[in-house]
Amino acid sequence: MTIGIIGAGKIGAAIARILARAGIHATIANSRGPETLTDLTTELSPWISAVTIAEAAQADMVFVAVPWSKLPAALAGLPNWGGRIVVDTNNSVESPLFKPADLGGRTSSEVFVGMVPGARVVKAFNHLFAALLEADPSSEGGKRVLFYSGDDADAKVEVGQLIERLGFFGLDLGSLAVGAKLAQFPGGPLPAHNLVRFG
Numbered sequence: 377m378t379i380g381i382i383g384a385g386k387i388g389a390a391i392a393r394i395l396a397r398a399g400i401h402a403t404i405a406n407s408r409g410p411e412t413l414t415d416l417t418t419e420l421s422p423w424i425s426a427v428t429i430a431e432a433a434q435a436d437m438v439f440v441a442v443p444w445s446k447l448p449a450a451l452a453g454l455p456n457w458g459g460r461i462v463v464d465t466n467n468s469v470e471s472p473l474f475k476p477a478d479l480g481g482r483t484s485s486e487v488f489v490g491m492v493p494g495a496r497v498v499k500a501f502n503h504l505f506a507a508l509l510e511a512d513p514s515s516e517g518g519k520r521v522l523f524y525s526g527d528d529a530d531a532k533v534e535v536g537q538l539i540e541r542l543g544f545f546g547l548d549l550g551s552l553a554v555g556a557k558l559a560q561f562p563g564g565p566l567p568a569h570n571l572v573r574f575g
């Protein structure tokens with residue numbers, strides 16, 4: 377299975393680092409082009425390579441990690457996702473003001489699903505700060521918990537297996553309507569808790 381990452385900032389780079397640490401290849405893209413990502417790809421060689429957004433979007437599983445207001449521009453013009461898995465790592469709030477975006481009464485994952493037609497969306501990797509996400513998942517002696525949720529059972533199995541392979545304890549929160557709402561920031565009760573599974 378190929379993996380792509382759209383967005384190479386704090387969360388995109390954190391995901392690249394934990395994939396590289398586990399010896400998993402992935403491509404990564406930002407808005408300015410692959411030539412601006414040489415520091416990151418040198419750090420994470422030979423596992424992570426920089427590509428264009430269109431190339432990263434061709435992977436079997438694509439992480440999207442872009443500031444909320446920039447998602448439409450980042451995803452515009454990409455072909456239908458054709459049933460491939462897209463991992464929504466995004467939160468509907470942006471620094472420095474952290475003013476919640478107007479979602480029109482919907483969950484952020486509902487809005488996100490509308491931006492990736494044909495994708496099987498799994499919400500995950502959004503509820504921890506980047507520095508904690510990229511830290512050793514066993515640094516407290518157990519396994520750090522990563523929540524995930526989605527409406528496609530097979531897509532959730534794939535993401536859950538990857539989470540386990542990366543050394544985390546994956547906790548399936550159910551559908552997007554239920555689970556993504558619990559893990560949504562702002563609004564959900566679960567973000568920012570550093571939960572660790574022992575035993």
Ligand SMILES: NC(=O)c1ccc[n+]([C@@H]2O[C@H](COP(=O)([O-])OP(=O)(O)OC[C@H]3O[C@@H](n4cnc5c(N)ncnc54)[C@H](OP(=O)(O)O)[C@@H]3O)[C@@H](O)[C@H]2O)c1
Nearest residue numbers: 383384385386387406407408441442446450466467505506
């Ligand atoms: N930071 C955290 O601790 C944290 C935690 C959980 C979830 N999140 C969520 O993760 C997402 C990313 O946050 P971040 O903190 O990683 O942001 P960030 O550090 O500001 O990085 C944003 C990335 O998005 C890229 N980007 C911006 N516009 C783009 C476009 N039109 N096309 C392609 N790429 C584009 C940027 O590329 P350029 O630099 O080339 O413009 C950059 O690589 C957000 O939705 C945020 O809510 C963040």
